[in-house]
Amino acid sequence: MTKIEISDNTFGSSHQKTRLHNKNKILAAAAQEFKQYGFNGASISRIAETANLPRTNIHYYFKNKLALYGAVLTNIIDLWNQAFANIDENDDPAQAIANYIDAKIEYSRINPTASIIFASEILHGAPYLSQYLQTDFKYWIAEKAKVIEAWQAQGKIDKVSAYHLLFTIWGATQHYANFAVEIEAAFERPLSVEDFDEAKKTIKHIILKGCGLSF
Incomplete structure (x- = not known):
């Protein structure tokens, strides 16, 4: 599975590191989902299943599918531009x-x-x-x-x-x-x-x- 990392030096505590780990798992699962189904066909439920996280966790980090798609695109652009x-x-x-x-x-x-x-x-x-x-x-x-x-x-x-x-x-x-x-x-x-x-x-x-x- 493709790994999309988020660069954020504020994640220092154990709780914060867990949040970062979960967020990266979601982004990686979302990238695979958007690749296969596109934005319109992508499913938050399938993303949660692929990430092995409850669907509620997806919405904890990302308000909706559009916000998640935007985060995936932002990571791609940041990676390339650097x-x-x-x-x-x-x-x-x-x-x-x-x-x-x-x-x-x-x-x-x-x-x-x-x-x-x-x-x-x-x-x-x-x-x-x-x-x-x-x-x-x-x-x-x-x-x-x-x-x-x-x-x-x-x-x-x-x-x-x-x-x-x-x-x-x-x-x-x-x-x-x-x-x-x-x-x-x-x-x-x-x-x-x-x-x-x-x-x-x-x-x-x-x-x-x-x-x-x-x-």
């Missing part, structure tokens, strides 16, 4: 971009459920993420684009569209989660750790060379 969160114009772009690609591929390997849930939300018109896309997301991607453009101004990287560069990285790396069935059909076997390592190497080669960077 991989590219601290870049600045003084960084080596080749290393920063390579690290980001590695992290995104690794997320697709160890937590494909997250990518599938997010992709499903977007494909359905982002009904529950529309506010995020118009606010925090726009700020986040604009900030990253400014860093990439600063690298370009310093002559560190070729002048390619910063936005399309990020879109390309997302599409290439998340493909290994969203379309794993297709890839496995091509390989005629399940994806292995070595396949993901080869994907990292190949995508970094294509992206970095395309930006005029050494690989």
Whole structure:
């Protein structure tokens, strides 16, 4: 089962740690449920059963199904964003971009459920993420684009569209989660750790060379 962790340093006591443990169990069970059934088809009763907790516990932590779905999406976004969160114009772009690609591929390997849930939300018109896309997301991607453009101004990287560069990285790396069935059909076997390592190497080669960077 996919494990979705919540980062919260306030959980110090035994009681608080139990609450955090239960909350993570609920989020993990909910992620599986939303992946399989989508938001409309998801059942709080099945989530409680999968988490091995009473249904009342679900409502103790989350007001309703929408609040639970929002928490799952928030954890996915926070996980992805942290991989590219601290870049600045003084960084080596080749290393920063390579690290980001590695992290995104690794997320697709160890937590494909997250990518599938997010992709499903977007494909359905982002009904529950529309506010995020118009606010925090726009700020986040604009900030990253400014860093990439600063690298370009310093002559560190070729002048390619910063936005399309990020879109390309997302599409290439998340493909290994969203379309794993297709890839496995091509390989005629399940994806292995070595396949993901080869994907990292190949995508970094294509992206970095395309930006005029050494690989």
